[in-house]
Amino acid sequence: MHLVQGPSLFVHAEPDHYSMGAPSPDNRLFSETHISDLPSVILTNIFSNISSPRVRNCISLTCRDWYIIERQTRLELSLRGNICVMHELPICFQQITSLDLSQCSPWGSSLFQSTQNGEEIGNCLRHGFPNVTDLTVYVRDAIDIQMLAWVWPDLEFVRLVRWHQKPMESTEGTEVGNEIEGLLSACKKLKTLNLSNFYSWTEDIPPALQVGAFTAMNLQILNLLKLAPNGFKAQEVQAITTSCPHLEEFYIICEFDHRLLDSVGDEALLSIATNCPRLKVLHLVDFNEWGAAVEDSNEDGEGFAPEDSGLSRQGLEAMFKALPHLEDLVFYLSQNMRDVGSPFEVCASSCKKLRSLKLSHFQGVCGGPHPDGIARCAGLQELRLNKCGDLTDDSLKAISIGCPKLSKLGLRCCNLITKEGLYTCVGNLSRSLKDVEIACCKSLPTATTLKALEPIQSTVKNLHLDCVWDDDILAQEAARAEASRNQPTVEFMNQEQSGFGPPVDIGSARVGMRNWSQRSPAFVDADGLDEMIGAKTDNFLTPHRLVSAKRRRANMDENGSDVGLGYHASYSSIHRGESQSSSSLPRLPNGKSDLVFGNGNANFDLGPIFGAGYAMGRSQEPSENGANSANSLPGKAWKSLETLSLWIPVGEVISPLAVMGLAVCPVLHELKVKVEGDGRQHQKPNKLSWGMQSLCRYPKLEKLALDLSEVTGFSLSAPTGFTDLSLWERHYLVGINSLQLTELEYWPPSDKEVNRRALSLPAAGLLSQCLKVRKLFVHGTAHEHFLMMLNRCPCLRDVQLRGDYYPAPDTIPCQRFEAAVAKRGFPD
Known part of the structure; x- marks a missing residue:
């Protein structure tokens, strides 16, 4: 590809309204300011703040100067493809510090064992990316991990990826602790080790950390929220925290069930706090709660587990007192922890930097209506409560008053929360709340939840819902559709695609659609509909109707509109499937169709006819108020x-x-x-x-x-x-x-x-x-x-x-x- 020497982009300077007289045509040339006139230092700073890969690729194709600056300022790169094709490996990104190689073996093949000469691949990677300190890579076994340590011995951040499980039989290089031992022994500068997507055994980690004791001492982030059938036991948790005393972020999946031998209890929690006093982020997750199905989340139907946890309030308070720098806490149990209001008041006074709190099976977190318990944590910005069976509307109101900075709120399996309590809560937090999760709350079906969220309807950015449909609304829609069969109105034809339209003959409703062979994503023709739903309606048409249908299709231009025939029909004729003088809908530029009803026109949408909200070619842009001009239900956007x-x-x-x-x-x-x-x-x-x-x-x-x-x-x-x-x-x-x-x-x-x-x-x-x-x-x-x-x-x-x-x-x-x-x- 030929790269021009100078950029062709320029901007026009605003005219000087204070100058005397109009500028001459010759002086207009001086009003053009090229972006290349900016100093290279400013351009370098601008390019350094651009993170989108596609935008950076477009920048590099503008001119040769921009190409060089873009290569010099790119710090992150993700490679995909086959590692065996070494001649395609880019070597122009010498300043890369963060490299993602997890997609270089997208089918589960080994990175360094794809060819016979793994050292050659390692040398090419080391020559192409000499400054890598942050690495994400897919590995199969200990040999791949040892090769990583040999290629980049100065790694500081490592994320290992292995989607499939480790083989059950032990072979050379796969004994307990051998996989990670080589990485910890060779990479002395390692600060972050992420094994959240790395299938391994829990007994592998403590021996490896003991062998690489020097590296383990320097670890600041250790992520062990791995996908495994069991969690870490108490002795393993103590061994890990003893080997890593300088941890600032610790993520681990544990066994909290006191009925099991060596389960994590008060002593293990205190060891985490005393061994790692610098912790800012602590995620403790019971392996029974990791990836639990929603259908099994209600247990006895009230949000309570059948068993109580062996943890005590005194142990929880001792952990909070020993972690003054705590900012993010995730504590997911599979058994009840009751009357935890007083421990979290201790947390509010000891952990004043706490910003994020996620709990599961913690009962009595807040009594209400006055702020107590977790409502005393005034600095909270994120709160997610899972299976808090005794959380009431008054408790939720007290939380919204005591934690006015909440921007993320999650409620799962809190069955005592009603529409009124949620409405009051989000109303108090309307200025800050941007992320909401409402799941498995029996008193909050979908329609009720959306009604309760009206105070933040125009400001919320992220939303999670359970699709539990309101039978009353469904019945009303079905009744309205039934009543509209004999009284066709413009409003009915313009109703939103709700899936409750009256049943119609598919053959008579195939109008105004493009040819399937054009492969347009915005339009689907009759043949394409037949291909999707398996209906061959042409086979059931009478011969004269079949010829008329083919003739009408032949009269349609390339834009999908009828060039020679008009359309005059009523809804009742469409419903009966009667043939009209033309069955093609003129397609408007905004993607809507125009129907003539008596003396006026009406925008017609095919969604109600086909049912299930079928949106045929919905390409119109939203209006200024956020609603589509043709189809919109009442209410705010x-x-x-x-x-x-x-x-x-x-x-x-x-x-x-x-x-x-x-x-x-x-x-x-x-x-x-x-x-x-x-x-x-x-x-x-x-x-x-x-x-x-x-x-x-x-x-x-x-x-x-x-x-x-x-x-x-x-x-x-x-x-x-x-x-x-x-x-x-x-x-x-x-x-x-x-x-x-x-x-x-x-x-x-x-x-x-x-x-x-x-x-x-x-x-x-x-x-x-x-x-x-x-x-x-x-x-x-x-x-x-x-x-x-x-x-x-x-x-x-x-x-x-x-x-x-x-x-x-x-x-x-x-x-x-x-x-x-x-x-x-x-x-x-």
Whole structure:
């Protein structure tokens, strides 16, 4: 690529309104100021503050001077691809200090053992990135870890990644403690060790820290919140804290069940505080609470666990008194810790820097209505309470008064909280609250929760909800749709896509749609609809209607509008499926359709006709008040909502989300959906009531995380009337191609008896229709011919199969897919 010597960008200076007379044409040349006229020091500082990789790439292509400055100021880099292709390794980023190599082996292959000569790979990495101090890398065994220490002996921050479990048999280099021992012995400057995504055994860590005692003494951050079937015992916790006395951040998963031998109790908690007095961040999580399913979170239905914890209030107070610098505390238990109001008052007086507090199964945290307990922690900015069964509205009100700086609030399984208590709380915190999580609270279904959040509706940025639909609202919508069948009105045709429209003949409603062969993400034609829902309605048309339908399609121009025929129809004729003089809807520039009703026109949306909130080509921009000009439910818009997280029980649909109160979210760009439940207890759902079509109402949606990992069911053995897992995937993924997604993270469902999570054929086919997706992470495996279907996505660049079991996915088919993607090329 040829790089020009000078930048072509310039800005026009504002005219001098105080000058005498108008400037001459010759003097206008002096009003142009090139950005290259800025001193190189200022440009360097500007480029140093830009973190977006794509923006930096565009900057480097402007001119050669900017290319050099960008290379000199880039400090972070993430590499992807195959490490075996060494000639493609960039060597122009000599100033890189933070390097991510976890995607250089995206299929679970070894970084240094992919070729016969691992030392050559190490030399190339050391020559290309000599100043690396912060490293994230995928490793398979102890040999890879030892090679890292040999390549970069001055590492200060290390994050090890291994998605699959460690093999059960012991081989050379995999004995207890040998994996991390080499890293701690060689990297004397190590300050941070993150093993949160590294499958290992709990008994590996204490021996390794004792062997690398000098490095362990210098550790400031140790993250052991690993994915493992068990937690650390009391003796192991004491050994770890004794070896690392200078820790400032400590994350660990423990065994707090007092019925088990050597469980973590008061003595272990005090050892953490006395051995590591500098702690600022402390996360203690019971392994039973780590990744617990939502369905099993209620226990006895009141938010209380069946057993009480062996920890005492005196032990908790002693820990707080020994940690004066504590700023962030996470304490998740699986058993009840009762009457903890007085210990947290001690925490408020001893830990005055406390800013974040997350608790689980702590009862009596605040009595109310006056501030006491955790309400005395006036400096709290984040509070999340999980399974606090005795938390009442008065307690929540006292917390909102005593902690006025709260910007993040989470309530999970607090069944005594009602709409009035939540409304009062968020009203008191309306100036600061930006992040809200309401989950598993029996008195707070979706519609009620959204009503209670009205004081912060225009300011909240992150929101988590449980999709528990209000039956009264659903019944009202169904009744309104039924009443509108015989009285067609403009308001009914403009109602929001709620999924409660009257049933209509699909063949008569296929109007104003583009040809499927154009692959436009914003429009879906009739053939594309047939392909998604499995309906071949042309086969049921009479011969003269079939010829008329083909003739009407032939008269449509390339923009999807009818060039020779007008449209005059009534809703009743559409409902009856009667043929009109033309069945094409003129497409307006803003993506809406125009219908003629008598003497006037009305904007018509196909969502109510197709049901399930099907948004056909919803490409119109939101108006100034945040609502779409054509379709909007009454109420305010969620103007600042950027991230939405949803929990959905299996068998429920997502389309009533707008009816419940989330109709207008103009800046929503990230959505996280988690589905849980046993699909074997549900019969085959209606194919028109599922899918992602209703999410087209959010114009800025770009990132989606769809987690079906806790959806269990039949794997190729479903009885008559029930749904196979592959069909469950199809029901949830249908219509995903209509979204403008750039990043997608997907967890397929699994059959617990088979113990295998893999991508099915319907899922691979639907994911391959996402035209704009750039990053696709599948947490499971996939057959090679299913994987090759993803090559149809033209913009796809990053693909990973992350299996959470051993062994890792077969690398040979994945490498063939990687070569096919590279051969295809990328449009940008």
